[in-house]
Each structure stands twice: as structure tokens, then as C-alpha cells.
Amino acid sequence: MPTPAYVPPETMEVLFSRDQLAQRVRAIGQQISADYAGRPIVLIGVLKGAAIFLSDLARSITVDNTFDFVAVSSYGRAKVSSGQVKLIKDIDNSIEDKHVILVEDILDTGLTLSYLRQLMLQHKPASLKIATCLDKPDRRLVPIEADYVGFKIPNHFVIGYGMDFAERYRGVEDIRIFPEIPAGH
Ligand code: IMP
Secondary structure, three states: OOOOOOOOHHHOOEEEOHHHHHHHHHHHHHHHHHHOOOOOEEEEEEEOOOHHHHHHHHHHOOOOEEEEEEEEEEOOHHHOOOOOEEEEEOOOOOOOOOEEEEEEEEEOOOHHHHHHHHHHHOOOOOEEEEEEEEEOHHHOOOOOOOOEEEEEOOOOOEEEOOEOEOOEOOOOOOEEEOOOOOOOO
16 A cells, blocks of 8 residues: 555644643543552553553553553454454563553454453452543443543544554654544544
8 A cells, every 4th residue: 555645633623732632632541540659550551552552651650550561453444343353462461460551542343452352351469440542432332441541532633642544643742633534533
């Protein structure tokens, strides 16, 4: 497939500014710190989209925490309803008996997090919760909800703050609306 034309991010509408994001992520960090007071947590980020959200979130959490990453590939998202998700990088350290929070950039159809939640439960964590920066509830194909949500949004395709279109724009500081909904989404 040819590389799509580059759209300069500064031409795209800002959905959440860097200040709004910083404020909301700090609030989630405080909530998590209160909920887990006295209990160490393992944050597990889903590469690559969640890397920036996780790095800000980890720095807003005041209880003992470590972090790890998983990576998944999904194919034919638009054509399937059964969750064609494959693990391509597993966790490095055991999470048995640990309090785990899966950290994702966007909860969209729910296929990725449903798959990862089942997989992580097989490792027998003491508890398992989900934190997502954005939630698009209208797009859900499987029933799953996050415990910590930055912002609920309608069905926009967004980029920035870790999120990409064709691997671009992850470093854009604000979350912006991509001018078209990509094919297959
Ligand atoms: P799900 O399995 O459909 O819930 O997919 C979640 C993944 O789809 C996210 O982690 C993103 O990688 C990707 N995704 C969904 N919506 C968007 C978007 O608006 N912008 C960028 N990536 C998205």
C-alpha cells in the first residue's frame, strides 16, 4: 500500500490540549494512588500507543509502582467480530499475585483489551484493572469497560499523545482529530 500523504498536524482540530491532558492524567494518577494506597501496582502498557500516556500516568502515581509493556498486532479489524489479535511481545516479569493495571491509549472496539485481559488473567494477578486515555463507547464490538477513563469521545479518528495514523503523529503533544476516518476503521 502506498504511504499516505503527510497532513501537517497543526492543521488538524485540537480535541484535547496538552494542558487538558496533563490535568486529567494527574487526576487519574491521584485516583489510582488513593485506590491502591499501601499496595504496589504493576502498570502494563500496550505498545506503542500507550507509551506516552503510561509515562505521564506513572509519574502521577504516588504508590509503589513498576511498569512493563506488551505489544499486539491486530489484523482485519473492520472485517472481524471475533478478535483477531496476536501477542507479539509478552510481559518481562511475572505478575502472579500482583495488582495489575493494563494501560491503553484508546478503547475502541474492545477486541484488543478483551484479548489482553483474558491473557493477563491466566497469569493469576491479585487484581486486574484497565486504564485508558480515551474511550469510544459507540464503536464497541465486545462488552468491556475501563476502570479509569481519561475522556469519552464520539467516533472521531484521533492522533497525537502516542496515537498514530500509519505510525505518524505519535509525538504530537495535543490530541487532534484526523481529517478523515481511515479505511478499515
Ligand atoms: P480496539 O481493539 O478496537 O479497542 O483497538 C484499540 C486500538 O486501535 C488502539 O490501541 C489504537 O491503536 C487503535 N485505534 C483505535 N482508534 C484509534 C484512533 O482514533 N486513532 C489511533 N488509533 C486508534
